[in-house]
Amino acid sequence: MSSIQYTKKIALIDCNSFYVSCERLFNPKIRKKPVVVLSNNDGCIVSRSNEAKALGIKMGEPYFKAKDIIIKNNVHVFSSNYSLYGDLSRRVMRTLKRFNSDIEVYSIDEAFIDLSNFPDSEVEKVAQEIRATVLQWTGIPTSIGIAKTKTLSKVANHIAKKKQSGITSFIGVENIDPLLEKVDINDVWGVGKQLTKFYHKNGIYNAKQLKNKSNTWIKKSSNVLGSRTAMELRGISCIDIEKTKSKRKSCVVSRSFGQRVEKYQELKEAVAGYCLNASEKIRSESLTAKSITVFIRTSPFQSRFGYYSNSKTIDFPIATNDSIEIVKTALIALESIFKNGYRYQKAGVLLSGLSEATNDKNLFSTEKDEKIKCLMKSIDNTNYRYGRSTLSLASAGVQKRWNSKRQHYSRIDTSDFHCLPTIKATI
DNA sequence: TCTGGGGTCCTAGGACCC
DNA sequence: TCTGGGGTCCTAGGACCC
Numbered sequence: 001m002s003s004i005q006y007t008k009k010i011a012l013i014d015c016n017s018f019y020v021s022c023e024r025l026f027n028p029k030i031r032k033k034p035v036v037v038l039s040n041n042d043g044c045i046v047s048r049s050n051e052a053k054a055l056g057i058k059m060g061e062p063y064f065k066a067k068d069i070i071i072k073n074n075v076h077v078f079s080s081n082y083s084l085y086g087d088l089s090r091r092v093m094r095t096l097k098r099f100n101s102d103i104e105v106y107s108i109d110e111a112f113i114d115l116s117n118f119p120d121s122e123v124e125k126v127a128q129e130i131r132a133t134v135l136q137w138t139g140i141p142t143s144i145g146i147a148k149t150k151t152l153s154k155v156a157n158h159i160a161k162k163k164q165s166g167i168t169s170f171i172g173v174e175n176i177d178p179l180l181e182k183v184d185i186n187d188v189w190g191v192g193k194q195l196t197k198f199y200h201k202n203g204i205y206n207a208k209q210l211k212n213k214s215n216t217w218i219k220k221s222s223n224v225l226g227s228r229t230a231m232e233l234r235g236i237s238c239i240d241i242e243k244t245k246s247k248r249k250s251c252v253v254s255r256s257f258g259q260r261v262e263k264y265q266e267l268k269e270a271v272a273g274y275c276l277n278a279s280e281k282i283r284s285e286s287l288t289a290k291s292i293t294v295f296i297r298t299s300p301f302q303s304r305f306g307y308y309s310n311s312k313t314i315d316f317p318i319a320t321n322d323s324i325e326i327v328k329t330a331l332i333a334l335e336s337i338f339k340n341g342y343r344y345q346k347a348g349v350l351l352s353g354l355s356e357a358t359n360d361k362n363l364f365s366t367e368k369d370e371k372i373k374c375l376m377k378s379i380d381n382t383n384y385r386y387g388r389s390t391l392s393l394a395s396a397g398v399q400k401r402w403n404s405k406r407q408h409y410s411r412i413d414t415s416d417f418h419c420l421p422t423i424k425a426t427i
Numbered sequence: 428t429c430t431g432g433g434g435t436c437c438t439a440g441g442a443c444c445c
Numbered sequence: 446t447c448t449g450g451g452g453t454c455c456t457a458g459g460a461c462c463c
Contacts, residue, residue, distance in 0.1 A: 039449035046445095046449070062448040080449085107445045107452095192443050223455065225443085252451050301448055313438095348450090405447090437460080444452080 005120040008237060009146055009171055011113045011127060012153040013096060013134070015089075016141045016161070018109035019047035022088050023078050025139045026412045034075040038063050041256040041404040042079055079406040087414045091138045099130055102243040112150060112241050120171050127167045146171055150239045151232030154189040155180065155207060180208035180233065190229040195222070207233060247287065247354070253278040254295070254348020257402040261344045267296065268331060269397030274349045275330045276396055279323040282351055283380060288319035290353025292326060294333040299345040310337040321357060322372050323379070327395055 015021060019037035024030055034051035038044065045061050055073050057066050063077075070077060089108045096103050096111055104112040118126050127144045134142050143163075145156025147170040159179065160168035170176050186196040188207050202221075204210050210218075211233035218227045228238045253274040261267055271294055282289060297309035312333040320326065330349055383390050 041447095041449065043447080043449050060449090064447040067447090110445075190443070194442060225455075248452075250452075254450065256449065299448080346449095404449095432463100434462085435460100436462105438458090440456090442453105442455085444454105445450100 005172075006116060006118075007120055007171065008148050009115040009118070009120070009123055010148070010150055010153045010237075010241065011115050011123075011130075011144055011146045012106075012150070012157045013111050013113065013130065013142050013144050014157050014161075015092060015109035016143055016166075017047055017049050018089075018140070019078075019080060019085055020049045020052075021140050022081075022085050023410055023412075024049075025088070026410065030076045034073055035078070036066075036070070036075055037078045037080055038408065039080060041258060042407055043256060046080065077408045079409040081410050081412060084410070084412050084414055088138060088140060092134055092140055092142075095134050095137050096130065098133070099126070102241070104241045104243060105245070112153070114241055115146065123171050124167060124169050127169065128165075131166055142166065144168075148235045149232040149237045150241070151189050151229055152176075152235065155183055155187075155233075158183060158187055177208050177211070180211055181206050183207040185210060188229060188233070190225060195226065198222070247285070247356070249354055250350060250352040251278050251282050251287075251289070251354065252348060252350045253281075254346060254350075255404055256346045257344065258405045259402060260299075261347075261402045262342070264338055264340070266397070266402055267338065267344060267347060268334060268395065269400070270347050270402055271296075271330050271334050271349060272327045272393060272395040273397065273400075274347070275327045276323055276392060278349055278351050279321055279326045279376075280380060280383065282354060283321045283357075283376060286357045287354040288321045288357045289316065289326070289351035290319050290355070291315040291351075292329055292333065293350040293352065294330050294337070294347075295350070296334070296337060296344055296347045298342050302343075305343050306341075308339060308342045310339075312337045319353070319355060319357075321376070323376060323393065324372065326351070327393060331395070 020035045023035065023037060032051070033049070034055055035049040036045045036052050036057060037047040039046045042063055045057060045059065045063060045066060048057055048059065052075055055069055055075070057069060057075070069075070085108060093103065093105050093111060096113060100113050100115070100117070102114060106112055115123055115126060123146055127146060131142055131144060134140060143157055143160040143166045145153045145158070145160050145168050147153040147156045152170055156168040156170050160166055183206055185191055185199050185205055185207060186193070188210065191199070199210065204213065210230055213230065215227065215230070218230050231238050255270070255274070257270070261270065291313055293311055293313040295309070295311035298305060298307055300307060314329050314333050316325065316329065
């Protein structure tokens with residue numbers, strides 16, 4: 001009688017060309033056609049269909065540099081529509097939870113699932129079922145990699161992406177070295193540009209070579225993260241699945257401007273607006289911030305106008321999530337770093353030292369504090385109901401000439417009634 | 428003018444991820 | 446002319462203390 005094997009099995013489910021797939025859902029004409037989705041401000045290419053990849057369009061490439069290829073090949077271009085992608089992402093994740101409620105949502109288009117409770121021999125069948133269900137229920141195609149560790153499941157997923165079946169499992173594979181040998185070292189999770197350079201210098205070009213490099217050498221010549229990656233490649237799990245979502249520690253809101261900003265007044269409006277977004281976000285998660293950093297900079301790519309970049313951090317006397325106080329403090333910080341005569345390209349605010357908001361009154365609490373809390377609550381409720389920035393502060397401006405570019409916006413919003421498709425039914 | 432050593436904590440900057 | 450945004454973690458170095 002053979003016993004059933006239950007070893008550790010981590011699956012990584014990754015949505016294929018996620019933003020492109022989202023746009024295609026609502027625009028079937030662009031299936032099988034080359035499609036790209038641009039980052040904020042129509043700056044860079046952040047999602048490509050396979051057809052676009054085949055044309056040689058690179059991930060992260062500036063849009064204007066790829067424009068020639070795009071026009072020549074009739075590539076469909078979309079500005080990013082994050083409320084659409086966010087909504088579809090939630091649907092995908094909800095679907096995945098049917099297979100195991102303990103999933104780790106790793107990014108907008110990726111999740112780790114522990115499949116250890118399934119017998120080894122069934123795991124590929126389960127993966128097929130996951131893929132088919134997600135496709136059927138959400139319309140989003142996925143790829144799945146399964147292995148003993150997170151890093152290996154990433155590698156397996158990388159291989160799965162290129163396969164018709166969309167699934168690669170290392171479970172039960174005696175020797176994975178021949179597979180790892182075909183994976184470039186810079187495609188390994190945790191190995192970026194700098195580490196790649198370093199590994200190349202030391203004769204390491206693929207995942208197999210890193211896996212088989214001596215432990216002592218790796219420990220000596222890189223940091224803990226480097227040796228963790230190597231261990232994980234050997235099948236020794238060092239990175240656990242995070243089943244409970246940990247509270248975030250910081251919150252950034254920053255944007256590149258649609259056109260360069262030179263006026264102090266406009267910069268103030270932008271920064272005030274980012275503060276409102278950031279404080280609303282942390283309030284919605286019941287967090288307060290210990291400090292705020294404001295940063296501004298000119299374009300790092302156009303040095304002929306002179307480069308200037310600076311930031312200023314100010315601590316709040318008491319951790320806060322009050323929009324008014326946050327804006328006020330940010331404007332003080334901005335004043336201390338603003339310099340006349342520069343063409344600013346980007347500004348942002350960072351709330352840090354986030355921690356759980358408590359209802360405790362402290363030594364300095366006043367009646368006014370209570371009133372502010374009520375005011376913030378009603379602003380948030382109103383904006384939730386009637387759309388963001390229905391209620392704002394005068395300091396955030398109205399004109400907003402500097403708003404981001406969005407020339408190829410699809411105007412689809414699954415959470416907006418006006419965008420619902422109409423179906424004519426005959427009974 | 429000479430002027431220790433060791434610990435902790437904080438911060439800025441870098442590397443990495445998607 | 447046009448080059449994204451939002452996170453986490455690690456490390457080196459400085460400040461501070463005894």
